[in-house]
Amino acid sequence: METRDLQTFLAVAASGSITKAAEVVGRSQPAVTRTIQDLEAELGFELLHRVGRRVQLSEEGVAFEEEARRLLMSFTELAARAKKIASGKGRILQIVTTSAIGTGLIPTAMAELKNVELPHETHLGQFLPSSVAQEVRSGRAEIGFSSLPLDTPGLDVLRLYSAPDVVALREDDPLAKLDVVPLTAFAGRRLATLLNPLRFQLNIDRALAARDIEVGPVIRTNIAYGALQIVRQTGVAAIIDPLTAYGLSQPGVVIRPIDVTILFHWGVLVAEKRPLRPVAQALMDAVEAVAERSIAGFKKLDPGLAGQLVTDHVSGKNHGTEI
Numbered sequence: 001m002e003t004r005d006l007q008t009f010l011a012v013a014a015s016g017s018i019t020k021a022a023e024v025v026g027r028s029q030p031a032v033t034r035t036i037q038d039l040e041a042e043l044g045f046e047l048l049h050r051v052g053r054r055v056q057l058s059e060e061g062v063a064f065e066e067e068a069r070r071l072l073m074s075f076t077e078l079a080a081r082a083k084k085i086a087s088g089k090g091r092i093l094q095i096v097t098t099s100a101i102g103t104g105l106i107p108t109a110m111a112e113l114k115n116v117e118l119p120h121e122t123h124l125g126q127f128l129p130s131s132v133a134q135e136v137r138s139g140r141a142e143i144g145f146s147s148l149p150l151d152t153p154g155l156d157v158l159r160l161y162s163a164p165d166v167v168a169l170r171e172d173d174p175l176a177k178l179d180v181v182p183l184t185a186f187a188g189r190r191l192a193t194l195l196n197p198l199r200f201q202l203n204i205d206r207a208l209a210a211r212d213i214e215v216g217p218v219i220r221t222n223i224a225y226g227a228l229q230i231v232r233q234t235g236v237a238a239i240i241d242p243l244t245a246y247g248l249s250q251p252g253v254v255i256r257p258i259d260v261t262i263l264f265h266w267g268v269l270v271a272e273k274r275p276l277r278p279v280a281q282a283l284m285d286a287v288e289a290v291a292e293r294s295i296a297g298f299k300k301l302d303p304g305l306a307g308q309l310v311t312d313h314v315s316g317k318n319h320g321t322e323i
Helices: 003-015 018-025 029-043 059-086 099-104 106-111 129-138 200-210 224-234 242-247 278-294 303-315
Strands: 048-051 054-057 093-097 122-126 143-148 155-164 166-170 191-194 218-221 237-240 253-257 263-271 299-301
Touching (some): 003 029, 155 242, 155 303, 166 242, 237 242
Antiparallel strands (some): 048 054, 166 253
């Protein structure tokens, strides 16, 4: 399997056509078809299905497309890094993070690194938590910031934090007049929240079910910033993570605590037994300082408890109390 094979597959996936992909990569149509067949033989599963004159990815093909893109990106970055090293400009700082941390905390923290010698180039990638762990474990990233719980074999959790989830309301909402919003106020009410049934949303659902609260129609989004925009434009209430809520304030939107504590956990990940460079250490300290002064209910926890969070999340224990 060569990089050219992956480029050919990605061209087919993007265009939905063998003919168009051949034009993009500058190869003949039979050569593209043969490349896909050889890839399928090597991988042991079908990548494509024919639908009329077009092709579409199989379920396995969709999963492989993500891996192929990541692999090609790594090769591209490797070439770029080699050029930087040859020119004497040293290593790149590779940071990976989930969306909430990457938008709610990291930009402010980076702005505070004024007395730190920064590398010539810094890369900041935003991924799902499982991908953050994978990028750090593989060595493609030096440091990761992710929501937890997260299974972390091969990783060290250097910092562990918590803060309660909150509700975002448009300022003309009657609930905005309250200092603390009761969870029961959402009974029968239209609600926006996050699209993740096994992580963030699971804790919300457990808290509602424990009190026999049935909400009205629900709008789910995979990015909390999108939920803030939905609040602003539609007037629905949104239960979101505290990092996004306090880090990305929106005009006309207010943030209020909920009378039931539903904790959001996050932390800092590095590859096991891999020391941090001073610049990465400084970024980690700056992120913590920003969170401590800006997030209501912020607490620093023992990083050794990160594994316990996984067990408690599955069992449903401690989702509403400090550990």
